[in-house]
Amino acid sequence: MASSTATKSREIAAEIPTVVRVYKDGTVERLRESSFVPPSLDDPQLTTVSSKDTLISHEPSISARLYLPKPIDNKKLPILVYFHGGGFLFESAFSQSYHSHFNCFVSQVDVIVVSVEYRLAPEHPLPAAYHDCWASLQWVAAHYSSPNPTNREPWLINHGDFTRVFLGGDSAGGNIVHNMLMRAGSETLPGSLKVLGAFLSHPFFYGSQPIGSEQATIATQAPDYMLKVWNLVFPGAPGGIDCPMINPMADGAPCLAGIGCSKLLICVAGKDKLRDRGVWYYDAVKNSGWLGELDLFEETQEDHVYHINNPQSQTAHNFIKRLASFLLG
Incomplete structure (x- = not known):
């Protein structure tokens, strides 16, 4: 600094x-910005989780931190491709916040996590992050379709169950999940891999017309705050704050019936300013004609990304239990 x-x-x-x-x-x-921390193949304080960093692409530069529970014996595990939050402007798959969260998460849930390090705005404005995250999903799928994928990752090949691939993300990462699902519903991944399910935690959606409690929020703070964020991360976005990438219900947005997975969980927090947008998205998917399994999970007394900010709290543990049921059920 x-x-x-x-x-x-x-x-x-x-x-x-x-x-x-x-x-x-x-x-x-x-x-x-939280500090960066290294991975650990043998965490001295949490011996049930191994982590390591891997390269996905040289150009553009995309990497990921992988987490693996142990012992795993010979069983195949679901694969969770995860996109971190931070408003497209800050945070990292390598930060203390996300590393602590996933050490806690993977110690309780037997899944392989691929936590993607995508490029941030404003140096790399959107849609760069969307392109990076789609490339990361293609990279995972290539391990299913090719005997020798680029930047081969043994953990995926040896331990991954490619019939159980999930996407997940919080805040901006939840927004990314939605955009990846829409793309997965219309484009073919390597090997025709299908995304089984996805969860969106406190997703970053917005629009020009306030909904629910947003009207009261606008009366108490600068009404253009979200617009300023969006204009900084995606200058010239088609439709501005009503671009379908941040407003999935905007005029001309693709129909949500095209979501490319079979199971979907929307997670919201009662004190979060984005809470009503998450419920709004849940209702829109429910009424879209999408044929998958849909559920809503709310922690009424918590705020935005509480499970990341305080991973040892009881409500964070409750959140992990709900995700475990979703991913392993």
Whole structure:
């Protein structure tokens, strides 16, 4: 991070308070960032989980942190491809926050996690993150369809059950999950791999017309906050804040009946400002004609991404139990 003296000497081009500051010289200062931590094949404090980092693509640069429960004997495990949150502007698959969450998660749920490190805005504006995450899903599928995939990952080949591939993500990551599902419903993955299910945790959706409690929120804070975020991460987005990628119910958005999986879980938190958008999405899928299995899970007394911010809390454990039922049931 730049020094305070250097910061004062540069002009700010754009700013999302408490999140990110962009200077006219091109420097980006992230104001909300947890520290990066290394993986561990043998975590001394949590011996039931191994983790390691792997390269998915050189150009563009895409990588992932993988988590594997142990002992696993010879059984095949579901594969969870996960997209982290952070408003497309900050956070990382390699951060302390997500590493702690997945160590806790995988110690309780027997799945292989592929936590994707996609490119962030504003240096790499959308749709870069969407392209990276689709490429990551293609990479996973290539292990099913090819005997020698690029950047071969033995954990997937030796332990992955490719009939049980799931997508998951929180906040911006939940938004990514939706966009990957729409693409999976209309495009063929390597080997014709099918995504079995997906969960969206506190998904980042929005639109020009306020719904539910958003009307009260607009009266108490800057009404253009979400618009500022979206314009920074996706300048020139078709339809602006009503781009189908952030507003799945916008005019001209693809029909949700085309969601490309068989099971879908929408998770919301009662105190989260995005709560009503998650319920709105659940209702829209329910009424779309989509033929899959759909459920809604709400923790009424919690706020946005509580399970990431405090992975040892009782409500976070309750959340993991619900996901375990969804992924393993």
